[in-house]
Amino acid sequence: MCVTKTLAVKSRKETRSNSTKMPVTAVSRTKPNILITGTPGTGKSSLCKQLAEKTGYEWLEVSKLAKDWECISDYDEEYDTSVLDEDKLLDTMEPIMANGGKIVDYHGCDFFPERWFNIVFVLRTDNTILYDRLSERGYTGKKLSDNVECEIFQTLLEEAKSSYDEDIVHELQSSTLAEAASNLERIVSWTDQWTKDNTS
Numbered sequence: 376m377c378v379t380k381t382l383a384v385k386s387r388k389e390t391r392s393n394s395t396k397m398p399v400t401a402v403s404r405t406k407p408n409i410l411i412t413g414t415p416g417t418g419k420s421s422l423c424k425q426l427a428e429k430t431g432y433e434w435l436e437v438s439k440l441a442k443d444w445e446c447i448s449d450y451d452e453e454y455d456t457s458v459l460d461e462d463k464l465l466d467t468m469e470p471i472m473a474n475g476g477k478i479v480d481y482h483g484c485d486f487f488p489e490r491w492f493n494i495v496f497v498l499r500t501d502n503t504i505l506y507d508r509l510s511e512r513g514y515t516g517k518k519l520s521d522n523v524e525c526e527i528f529q530t531l532l533e534e535a536k537s538s539y540d541e542d543i544v545h546e547l548q549s550s551t552l553a554e555a556a557s558n559l560e561r562i563v564s565w566t567d568q569w570t571k572d573n574t575s
């Protein structure tokens with residue numbers, strides 16, 4: 376079982392979306408909200424940090440902020456990872472997301488409301504390269520193999536495609552530094568274009 380799947384429950388997302396009576400599509404805002412997702416180690420944080428510097432948008436690193444906001448409900452010893460209190464996290468994020476200009480970074484995506492995001496990027500990394508990155512980070516045993524399997528089975532890509540309009544979901548290769556630079560450039564260009572198209 377993939378680590379990310381311990382943290383995401385799709386049916387609850389749908390219940391929330393319905394209960395808030397908001398449209399499923401992204402609401403109007405002057406700056407877009409961007410979701411960057413992918414298996415741990417695919418380069419989300421590295422990309423988001425640079426993207427925030429280039430755009431001036433706010434980077435929300437959900438795994439770290441969830442701890443600061445006390446939105447952790449449990450600790451999963453088998454996977455050596457925190458389990459989110461999703462309801463509390465979403466309630467905390469809701470007003471933050473409202474004005475746009477947010478870059479959300481998390482290794483899961485099916486519990487966020489669809490209306491929050493204008494675009495979704497799923498980072499992908501070659502399996503061998505990802506194995507080495509996660510080993511260097513100290514991942515071993517089941518945590519290491521499950522995360523690599525998660526990438527092999529493109530779990531996050533499928534999760535994103537089933538949770539958001541496929542037209543706004545984009546897969547980005549993130550195995551090399553050249554790809555990282557190209558991804559950054561592509562997202563900055565998209566952001567500039569979105570702003571031109573939506574604020575004139």
Ligand SMILES: Nc1ncnc2c1ncn2[C@@H]1O[C@H](COP(=O)(O)OP(=O)(O)OP(=O)(O)O)[C@@H](O)[C@H]1O
Pocket residue numbers: 413414415416417418419420421422481482508549550551552553554555
């Ligand atoms: N495209 C890339 N090419 C080469 N190295 C990369 C690339 N992207 C990230 N890295 C390196 O891989 C490691 C993991 O990157 P990073 O921490 O950004 O991943 P992450 O997806 O945010 O992981 P997590 O979900 O656990 O926070 C870092 O050492 C980073 O410098």
